[in-house]
Amino acid sequence: MKNEEEEPLSPMARVFQSPDIDLCAIINIGFKTKINPDVVLDALKQNVYKHPRFSSKLSENGEKWIETEVNVEDHVIVPYIDPEDICEGGQSFVDDYISRLTLIPLDRSRPLWDIHILNVKTSYAEAVGVIRFNHALADGMSFISLVLACTHKTSNPDMLSTAIPSVKRRSTVSHSLKKTGWFLTAIFTIGSTMRLIWNTLVDMFLLFATMLFLKDTKTPLKGGANVRSNPKTFYHRNISLDDIKLIKNAMNMTINDVLLGITQAALSSYLNRRYDRIRFRAGCTVNLRSDIGFKPLAEMMVKDSKCRWGNYFSFIILPLSISLETDPLVYLNKSKAMMARTKHSYQAALTYFLIKISLKVLGAKATTSLFNQHLMNITTCVSNVMGPMEEISFNGHPVAYISPSSYGHSHALLIHYTSYAGEMTITITVDPTVIPDPHKICDDMEESLKTMKAVLWERGLLKEAYKV
Helix, strand or coil: CCCCCEEECCHHHHHHHCCCCCCEEEEEEEECCCCCHHHHHHHHHHHHHHCHHHHEEECCCCCEEEECCCCHHHCEECCCCCHHHHCCCHHHHHHHHHHHHCCCCCCCCCCCEEEEEECCCCCCCCEEEEEEEECCCCCHHHHHHHHHHHCEECCCCCCECCCCCCCCCCCCCCHHHHCCCHHHHHHHHHHHHHHHHHHHHHHHHHHHHHHHCCCCCCCCCCCCCCHHHCCCEEEEEEEEHHHHHHHHHHHCCCHHHHHHHHHHHHHHHHHCCCCCCCCCEEEEEEECCCCCCCCCHHHHCCCCCCCCCCCCEEEEEEECCCCCCCCCHHHHHHHHHHHHHHCCCCHHHHHHHHHHHHHHHCCHHHHHHHHHHHHHCCCEEEEEEECCCCCEEECCEEEEEEEEEEECCCCCEEEEEEEECCEEEEEEEECCCCCCCHHHHHHHHHHHHHHHHHHHHHCCCHHHHHHC
16 A cells, blocks of 8 residues: 655645536547557556656545555546447547536546547547546646656657747846846836836736626626536637747737737627627636746656646736727737736736635635636636647657647636647637537637738738748
């Protein structure tokens, strides 16, 4: 028997594992070959104990991880698939199977994860592996670090997957300003500090107002009170990462700015002139680690690491602009201005701090209730996770795509972006009783990207971007 060692959960992990939320991550990974279950089982048996979260269960009060024995066979499911069940197409079978999983809770008497192997040909892959775990185990960045530790480059099977570009936080003081002398630098610093304080005060006021009474306009994308308990369906689409980078360079913005602009344009098109001057907000995840670049899994597991494993992120609220614009670049300019403002606010850090204090003062149930009320009063959540730049393989199984999402939230719509091997995967999670046509949102996103690129080309702005 293993010695039962205990480790406390982080504040966000305690919220996610709460029975009132029970937020679970679900990752749909497509493979270019059929999956050999024996290979998966053997790899898990050799490596599962190297990762404490996947070999620990929750304590009864949900406050600590308790190390325990793991019977890998209990966590790997290979369902029998009747050929008649996939006569209409493998994609439909896989979509229905994953949707049904959202109604089946994970067993809390053992580690909160499982893997489902579906050797069914779909629109994008020869087989599909579905990884499901309670979000208390990890956030998106932690999961990608685990993927990198378990896979190898397809082009060189002897090399681990380390193909993640380095990322650094941008300085708020430009290099040119630093050369102008101490007086102008001091004036800029004072102004920037005042703006930071003001933005933070406004954002925190709106956060409390959202928790208490401030609700988004009711639209066909807004879920009702029962949306959390309804089954979810998942839809994904691949678009060109190179096209996104071209727009990024042409408009002098970040990839996140471009993705937010595409999101605003697509949702505006989907709602199609039915609303004017509406309140439509999105929760956006923010990485709180001091080192935001990807690190090897072993380094992330070190106690004092600046890039710790776990749920070290928070949320900010973004007021999306929902209106039909004749110039598609307006969406990009609005998203760039919006994201630039969020960088001059401590909303994300203060939100995380308040959750931590609330857990100590009010307890888990009250904190979870406030967190859930905040989610119910906004319309959607958007996230972007950077994945491997090169194709990777798991024990000889080349990966075709990585499509992560989650369920257990109080939204009828969830949008995830994940980059992988030169493509950006859009994953749309919906409550089908509210949004029966998620493919139309993906269609609008794809069309918005094409339109933005075409306008930039017509104006001669892409010629310079190709040189960057």
